Amino acid sequence: MAISKVVMPKLSEAMESGKIIKWLKREGDRVQGGDILAEVETDKADVEMEAFGAGVLRKILVPAGEKAPVGTLIAVIAEPADDISALLASAPTAVAAEAGAAGSASARNDTRSAPPAAPIPAAAPAAAPPRPTVVSPPAPTTPAVSVAVPAATGRVKASPLAKKIAAQSGVDLRLLQGSGPGGRIIRRDVEAASQRGPGPMPAVGVPAVEGPEYEDRPLTQIRAAIARQMPLSKAPVPHFYVTSEVAMDRAWALREELHALEGQPKISVNDLVVRACALTLLRHPGVNASFQGASIRVYHRAHIGIAVALEDGLITPVLRDCQAKSLAQIAVEARDLAERARTRKLRVSEISGATFSISNLGMFDVAEFSAIINPPEGAILAVGSVRRVPVVEDAGLGVGRRMMLTLSCDHRVMDGAMGARFLQDLKRLLEEPLRLLV
Amino acid sequence: MAVTTYREALNQALREEMRRDPRVFLIGEEVGLYDGAYKVTQGLLKEFGPKRVVDTPICESGFTGVGIGAAMVGLRPVVEMMTFNFSLVAIDQIVNTAAKLHYMSGGQFSVPMVIRGPGGPASQLAAQHSQSMETYFYHVPGLKVVRPTTPADAKGLLKSAIRDDNPVIFIEAETLYNVKGEVPDDPDFLIPLGQAIVRREGTDVTVIAYMGMMYRALEAAEELAKEGISVELVDPRTLRPMDTETIIGSVRKTHRAVVVEAGAGFAGMGSEIASSITEQAFDDLDAPVERVTGANAPMPYAKNLEKLKTPTKERILAAIRRVCNANGG
Numbered sequence: 151m152a153i154s155k156v157v158m159p160k161l162s163e164a165m166e167s168g169k170i171i172k173w174l175k176r177e178g179d180r181v182q183g184g185d186i187l188a189e190v191e192t193d194k195a196d197v198e199m200e201a202f203g204a205g206v207l208r209k210i211l212v213p214a215g216e217k218a219p220v221g222t223l224i225a226v227i228a229e230p231a232d233d234i235s236a237l238l239a240s241a242p243t244a245v246a247a248e249a250g251a252a253g254s255a256s257a258r259n260d261t262r263s264a265p266p267a268a269p270i271p272a273a274a275p276a277a278a279p280p281r282p283t284v285v286s287p288p289a290p291t292t293p294a295v296s297v298a299v300p301a302a303t304g305r306v307k308a309s310p311l312a313k314k315i316a317a318q319s320g321v322d323l324r325l326l327q328g329s330g331p332g333g334r335i336i337r338r339d340v341e342a343a344s345q346r347g348p349g350p351m352p353a354v355g356v357p358a359v360e361g362p363e364y365e366d367r368p369l370t371q372i373r374a375a376i377a378r379q380m381p382l383s384k385a386p387v388p389h390f391y392v393t394s395e396v397a398m399d400r401a402w403a404l405r406e407e408l409h410a411l412e413g414q415p416k417i418s419v420n421d422l423v424v425r426a427c428a429l430t431l432l433r434h435p436g437v438n439a440s441f442q443g444a445s446i447r448v449y450h451r452a453h454i455g456i457a458v459a460l461e462d463g464l465i466t467p468v469l470r471d472c473q474a475k476s477l478a479q480i481a482v483e484a485r486d487l488a489e490r491a492r493t494r495k496l497r498v499s500e501i502s503g504a505t506f507s508i509s510n511l512g513m514f515d516v517a518e519f520s521a522i523i524n525p526p527e528g529a530i531l532a533v534g535s536v537r538r539v540p541v542v543e544d545a546g547l548g549v550g551r552r553m554m555l556t557l558s559c560d561h562r563v564m565d566g567a568m569g570a571r572f573l574q575d576l577k578r579l580l581e582e583p584l585r586l587l588v
Numbered sequence: 589m590a591v592t593t594y595r596e597a598l599n600q601a602l603r604e605e606m607r608r609d610p611r612v613f614l615i616g617e618e619v620g621l622y623d624g625a626y627k628v629t630q631g632l633l634k635e636f637g638p639k640r641v642v643d644t645p646i647c648e649s650g651f652t653g654v655g656i657g658a659a660m661v662g663l664r665p666v667v668e669m670m671t672f673n674f675s676l677v678a679i680d681q682i683v684n685t686a687a688k689l690h691y692m693s694g695g696q697f698s699v700p701m702v703i704r705g706p707g708g709p710a711s712q713l714a715a716q717h718s719q720s721m722e723t724y725f726y727h728v729p730g731l732k733v734v735r736p737t738t739p740a741d742a743k744g745l746l747k748s749a750i751r752d753d754n755p756v757i758f759i760e761a762e763t764l765y766n767v768k769g770e771v772p773d774d775p776d777f778l779i780p781l782g783q784a785i786v787r788r789e790g791t792d793v794t795v796i797a798y799m800g801m802m803y804r805a806l807e808a809a810e811e812l813a814k815e816g817i818s819v820e821l822v823d824p825r826t827l828r829p830m831d832t833e834t835i836i837g838s839v840r841k842t843h844r845a846v847v848v849e850a851g852a853g854f855a856g857m858g859s860e861i862a863s864s865i866t867e868q869a870f871d872d873l874d875a876p877v878e879r880v881t882g883a884n885a886p887m888p889y890a891k892n893l894e895k896l897k898t899p900t901k902e903r904i905l906a907a908i909r910r911v912c913n914a915n916g917g
Contacts, residue, residue: 311843311874330875330913337843337874338913 153232154203156187156225158218159498168192169217170224175207181227188214188225195465195501196494203327205229209238308335317362319344366445377441377562388561391520392569394577398536398551401583414478419553420456420510421481423533425586426579428452428472428480431506434572438505440526441562447526455504455524456484458491465491466524468504477586508533518554528563531576532556553580589772595765597739598628598704601746602666604775606636609664612750613640615651616668616705625670626706626765652678652703656686659701664750672707672721672759679724686755687730700753704746708799709850709898710762715886718894720851725757726828726860732756732781733828737802739769741825744779752781761799784831786838790820793912794838796861797848798823801899805848808904817912827857832864839865843874844911850898853881875911880904 158168171189175181181201188199201207205227212224226234306323308316312335316323321343328335369377401422408417431438431452439448452473455466467487472480490496506528509521512535521532534554541550555576559569579585592600606612613636618625620633620643633641644651648669655665669675675682686699707721726733732754736742742760749756787802788809797805802823809819822838824830839845845865847858858879865877880899888894908914 309874310871314871331910336913 153226153228153234153237154201154205155223155237156199156201156227158212158220158222158224159190159197159199160220165192165220167217167219170212170214171196172214173210175201177207177210179207181205181207195491195496197496197498201227202325203227205232208232208234211238306335307333308340309337311337312340315340315344320363361450363451364447364449366442366447368445373446373562387523387525389520389523389558390561390566390569391556391558392566392573393518393554393556394570394573396553396555396577396580397541398553398580401580402536402551404583404586408477415481415485417477417481418484419512419536420508420533421477421484422580422583422586423508423510423531423555424454424456424469424472424480424484425475425477426576427454427506427508427531428475429579429586430572430576432473433575434568436564436568437529437557437559437572439528439563440505441528441560442526446528446563449505451505453503453505455507455527456487457507457509457521458488460492465496465501466504466507467491467496467500468502470503506530512536512553518556520556521558523558523560528560529569529572530558532558589770591768592739592771593765594739594742594760594767594769595626595628597743597769597771598746598760599630599632600771601743601750602629602632603635605747605750606632606640608775609750610640611662611664612666613642613658613663614666614668615642615644615655615658617644617646617651617670619643619668624668626762628760628765629668648674648678649681652681653685655701655703656681656689656699659686659699659755660689660697665701666750667701667703669703669705669707671713671717671762672705673717673719675703675705675721676724682725682731682755682757683728687728690754691730698753699755702746702749702752702756702758704749704758705760706762706765707759708761708763709882709887709894712889712891712894713762713887714889718887720849720882722757722759722827723851723856726857730755731828732826734758734781734826735798736760736825737764737787737798737823739767740771741779741785741823743771744777745781745825748778748781751778756781763800779825781826782829782831783826784822784824784834786820786834787823788819788821790818790842792818792820792842793844793846793908794820794822794835794842795846795848795904795908796822796824796835798825798827799850801848801850804899804901805904808901808908811901811905812908815914817908817914819908824861830860830864832861832868835861836865836868839869840872843872845873845877846880846904846907846911847877848880848899848904848907849882851882852884853879854884856881875913878907878911880907 169191171191173188174186182204183202185201186198187201190197190199207225208228209226212218218224226237228234307328308323315337321340323335326335326339326343329339330336405417408414435448438452439446451471453468453470454472455468457464457466469483504527507524507530509530510533511519512533515535518534519532521530523530536551536553538549539552540547557569557573614629619629620641623630652667655667658665686701689697689699709718722733722735725731734745734749734756736745746758749758795805805821809821812819820838820842822835847861849856849858858881862877862879880903883897885897887897
C-alpha cells in the first residue's frame with residue numbers, strides 16, 4: 151500500500167489556511183477511505199475532512215487548534231511497515247524534528263532537502279495556484295476532500311487520455327489515485343471511478359448527464375468590444391438589471407394542492423423558482439454562462455447557488471444538476487443544504503461550482519431588490535415576496551398574488567434582451583406552473 | 589501466388605520491370621558475371637545482356653554518378669550497393685545531386701533512379717558493415733526511402749520504386765534474403781510507396797517496427813498474447829514519405845505506442861514517429877510513447893555483444909509491458 155499524504159485541503163477559492171478543530175482519528179488508528187479524519191474550520195464553514203487512502207494514521211503533524219496553510223502536509227497515512235521518515239523529514243522543520251521515531255537522525259539530515267524516497271501517489275504540494283482546467287464538477291457523491299492527491303493544489307498527474315475521458319464522463323481527477331507510474335492517473339483509473347459511480351454520500355438519483363460539462367465559445371467582435379468597455383463603467387463586473395412581475399396565483403394554488411398530498415415534501419415558493427430557473431437556464435444557456443476573459447463559458451447544466459442568510463453573513467450552497475431534479479428532489483435537497491448551511495456542516499463540493507444563483511428575500515416581505523453577481527457566475531436572480539395586490543382583470547379590479555423578479559446580469563456575457571427573454575420564459579413557467587411538474 | 593524467398597522476390601521484380609520497360613538497367617559491383625554478391629541479380633545478365641546489366645569497378649561514387657547521369661537523360665537505372673554501408677562513399681552524389689537535381693534545375697531534370705542493396709545489422713559483419721543506413725537518407729528532402737520487411741513487400745515496393753520518377757533509396761537486409769513468403773505472380777503487382785500496413789491487429793498497444801525488428805516484435809506480440817496483452821503491429825514499409833495516418837489511426841485505437849528500431853536511437857526513426865504521435869494523438873495517449881532502439885555504440889564483432897547492440901526481444905517485451913502498466917505500474 152502506498153503512503154498517502156494528508157494535506158490541508160483548499161476548501162474555497164479564497165482559502166489560504168485552515169484550522170484543525172479536532173482530529174477524529176488518533177495516531178495508530180487504522181483508517182479506511184471515506185473515514186472522517188478531522189474537522190477543519192475555514193472562513194466559510196466547518197468541514198469534515200475524509201481519508202482517501204487506507205492504512206494506519208501514522209503521524210499527525212498539525213495538532214488540533216493549530217492553523218496550517220493550504221497544501222501543507224498535516225498527517226501521513228501508511229502501513230506500519232512503510233518507512234515515512236523521508237517524508238517527515240521533507241515536512242517543515244518544526245515537524246521534522248519529531249521524525250526521530252521513524253528514521254535515524256543521520257538519515258533525516260541526509261534527506262531533508264531531498265524529495266521523498268518513498269513512492270507517493272501524488273505530486274508534492276506546491277505553491278502553484280489551483281489548477282482550473284479540470285472541468286468536471288466535484289461529484290457530490292465522492293469524498294469531499296482527497297488526501298491522497300492534494301485537493302486543488304499542485305498539479306494532477308494524468309495521462310492525456312485519462313483527462314479526456316474524465317472530462318467526458320464528469321469524473322473529478324483530483325479525487326482519484328493514479329495506478330500508473332509515479333501515481334499517474336491513467337485510463338483504467340478514470341473508467342473504474344466512473345463505473346463505481348455514486349459513493350457513500352446520500353444520493354438522490356440524478357439521471358446520468360451526457361455530454362461535456364461546458365463549451366468555450368469564442369468571443370464575437372462585438373462581444374469582445376462590450377467586454378472591454380463595460381468594466382470601465384462599473385468595475386469589475388458591469389451589472390445591469392431586468393425586472394419582471396409574475397402572477398403567482400396559479401403557482402400558489404398548485405403549492406397548496408401539493409401540500410395537501412400525503413407523503414410529499416413541503417414545496418416552497420423558492421423551490422418553484424429554482425425548478426423554473428433550471429428549466430429556463432437550459433433554454434437560455436447564454437444566461438448560464440461565465441466570463442472567461444477571452445471566451446464565454448456556457449454551461450450545459452444548472453448548478454444553482456441558493457443564498458442562505460446566516461446570523462453573521464451569507465453562504466450560497468449549490469444545488470447541482472437542478473435541470474435533472476424533480477420539484478420534490480429540489481425541495482428535499484434545498485432544505486437539507488439550508489439547514490446544514492446554518493449549522494456550518496456543508497461539504498466543500500456543496501459551496502462551490504454554481505453556474506447561476508438565486509437570492510430570495512421574500513420571507514422578509516421585500517417587494518423587490520437587486521442582487522450582486524457572485525463571480526464568476528454571469529447572473530443572479532433576486533426574488534421578492536409574493537404579495538396580494540389589486541390587479542386589473544377583464545372587467546375591473548380584483549385581488550391577485552404577484553411576485554417581483556430582478557435578474558442581475560454581467561454585461562460582458564449578455565445583453566438586456568437576452569436577460570429579458572430569460573425572464574419572460576421564467577415568468578411563463580411560473581404562471582403556468584404545471585410545466586414545472588412535467 | 590507462390591511461396592518464394594525475399595531474394596527471389598527481388599529478382600522477380602527486377603526481371604519483370606526490365607522486361608516491361610527497356611529503359612530499366614542494372615549497374616553495380618558484381619551484378620553481372622557473378623550474379624550479384626547476394627545473388628539478387630541471378631540470371632539477369634544472361635537474359636538481358638551486358639548493355640543492361642553493367643559490372644563496374646569498385647567505385648560507388650563513380651557508378652552512382654553514372655546512374656544519375658543516365659537517369660537525367662531518360663533511362664531508369666537500378667544501382668546496386670553491394671552493401672548499403674558502401675553508399676557512404678557515394679553520399680555526395682546521392683544527397684547533393686540525385687536528391688536535389690529536380691529542385692535545382694527548376695524541374696528540367698528528374699532522377700528516376702533506384703539505389704538498392706542490403707543494410708542494417710546482420711551476422712558478425714561488425715562496425716562498418718552493420719549500420720542502419722536509412723538514417724542517413726530519410727533526413728534528406730528529395731529522397732524516398734523504402735525498407736521492405738516481407739518477400740511480397742520486397743517485390744511490390746521495388747517495382748513501384750523503379751516506376752517512380754524520384755530517386756528511391758531501397759534498403760534490403762542480408763538476414764531477410766532467405767525469408768520465405770507468398771508473393772503474387774502478377775507482373776502488375778505493385779505496393780504504393782508511402783503506405784504502411786497493419787501486420788497484426790491488436791487492441792492494447794501499437795508497436796511500430798520494420799525489417800528484422802518487425803519479426804522480433806512479432807515474437808514478443810505472440811508471447812504477450814498469452815499474458816492477455818493484445819499487440820497491434822504496424823510496419824511503415826516506406827520511411828519517407830511516412831504513412832503517419834495509419835500509425836496515428838492505430839494509436840487512436842490502442843492509446844499506447846512503442847517504436848522499435850535497430851539503429852542507435854538518437855534522432856532516429858523512433859524519435860520521428862514518437863513526435864508525430866505526440867503531435868497528432870496527444871489526447872489519445874494513456875502513456876508516454878516508448879522507443880526501443882539500438883545501443884549508442886558501433887556494432888561489436890563479438891557475437892554475444894552484437895546480440896545486445898540491437899533491441900532484444902526482452903527489451904521489447906519490457907517496453908510494451910511498461911506502457912501497458914502490466915507490471916503493477
